[in-house]
Amino acid sequence: MSTQANGQSGSAANGKSSQKAVVCHGKHDLRVDDVPIPTPGPGEVQIQVAQTGLCGSDLHYFLEGGNGGFAIQTPLTLGHEACGIVSALGPDLPAACDLKVGDKVAMEVGIYCKSCQACKIGRYNLCSQMKFRSSAKTVPHLDGTLREYMTHPADLVYRLPSGLDLSIAGLSEPLSVVLHAYRRAHLDPGSRVLVLGAGAVGLLTCALAKASGCSAVVAVDIEQGKLDFAQEMGWTTGTYCLPRGPRVKGVEAIESAQQGWNGLKESEAVQSVLGLEHGFDAVFECTGVESCMQMATMAAAIGSKVLFVGMGTAQLLLPTGTSILREVDLIGVFRYANTYPAALALLGSGQLGDVSKMITHRYSLENAVEAFEDLRRGKDKNGKTVIKPMIGVVL
Known part of the structure; x- marks a missing residue:
């Protein structure tokens, strides 16, 4: 033409x-x-x-x-x-x-x-x-x-x-990232999901997980306001606000994730939100922060998977021993493919709620x-x- x-x-x-x-x-x-x-x-x-x-x-x-x-x-x-x-x-x-x-x-x-x-x-x-x-x-x-x-x-x-x-049509791009990650997760209805990071991608991940029938959706962030928003929208069944602190890397970050505060591991603190001591069926890491990427692996249940959605850390150290011994699949997510028509249709359907409030x-x-x-x-x-x-x- x-x-x-x-x-x-x-x-x-x-x-x-x-x-x-x-x-x-x-x-x-x-x-x-x-x-x-x-x-x-x-x-x-x-x-x-x-x-x-x-x-x-x-x-x-x-x-x-x-x-x-x-x-x-x-x-x-x-x-x-x-x-x-x-x-x-x-x-x-x-x-x-x-x-x-x-x-x-x-x-x-x-x-x-x-x-x-x-x-x-x-x-x-x-x-x-x-x-x-x-x-x-x-x-x-x-x-x-x-x-x-x-x-x-x-x-x-x-x-x-x-x-x-x-x-709101511009939200189709971050929603495409979420759709691509969710497809790679291959989750069943009733799954228990942890989302690290409550920015736009993290919030849309929560919304999609809830709309897809996940039984537990826990969001984690350092901004209480974003977590409050996720709860008000009905996209989560629980939230956890991490304490602010300096960003640490490498072995120091792993030790921080293991020790946490008050002698409690960060991953265990997150799991305790809904009494999910055995971990989550999928963890969507949406921050790209090294310490959060490490915590994601520790918070996953045995035989589950971690989706690394966030970017920003070029070189990082992951606790692969933790994932190997518990058969936790570490899955990389890079942008998206074949998602745009579905993302636009989903935004127009209203199934995710009033995303315009984002x-x-x-x-x-x-x-x-x-x-x-x-x-x-x-x-x-x-x-x-x-x-x-x-x-x-x-x-």
Whole structure:
């Protein structure tokens, strides 16, 4: 389907030639720059970006100039949890594409090669040539979605289902991470689940576990406000607030997890929330913090599994002896594959409850630095807990 054939090319960005974009130039160097508006090429559509949610990887780039082992080499536009409105169509769109100007859409922002072994077996999240928006893994970097307009391959753009509002469609990206992790867990109804970290991914994991029939869903975080929110939403059957303290690594972190406070292991303290002294059928580790990743293994029941969903620690030490002796499967989770249609349908169905309440703060592009600072603190200047901040130009 070509632009000329359907007659719906639209005027690129209403005649504008430049736009605002939130660009990270390095550690603590975030700027709102003027950048060119791209024109859609073959197989692409142009999208007016409505909302982009901030996540932990965005924050890592802002605070450290990198994320894990990936350091910014050139200025990088951040953001990847996005939705918007189709504003123009490029030529030579795929035959199956029925997008038109004005469609409300969500964008799957990992562009894969389609020809490597991982892509051929359907695990394209592991594509060796993957280019992911707002990631510094590949050079040149692929700019993210914190801007007014972008272009993107049409086959990775999904029209929103009926009943799904544009204001929450950006949650389809973190929900895709959760769906991918949950599929790898292969849980039965009635399972007992522990979720470490009550950020957006952790909260959505709780919501999905509860909606899928898990009999126990325990959330753990250092922010009581996030745990209170999870309880108010009915997504948990119990919570545990860990005491704050300095982040420790390696053997020191393992010893801390084993000794805990008041002579009680952290894992045992978490298990005691619902009297689950024998542990959990699955532990979803959603923080990427080394000490939490270690505690996850200790809190798992014999013959169970740990899903490592969070990222941020490039090199770490895990208590593998604990997992080997108890046959606990340690499962890595990296982004997602084949999840977007399901995530969008699930958001639109209402089965997870009123997920719009997760979006606690909204900011304009011009106020992006404030959004990042609020996310860093975990609270805004008025003391309100920040769960999922959204930045956008169309509400």
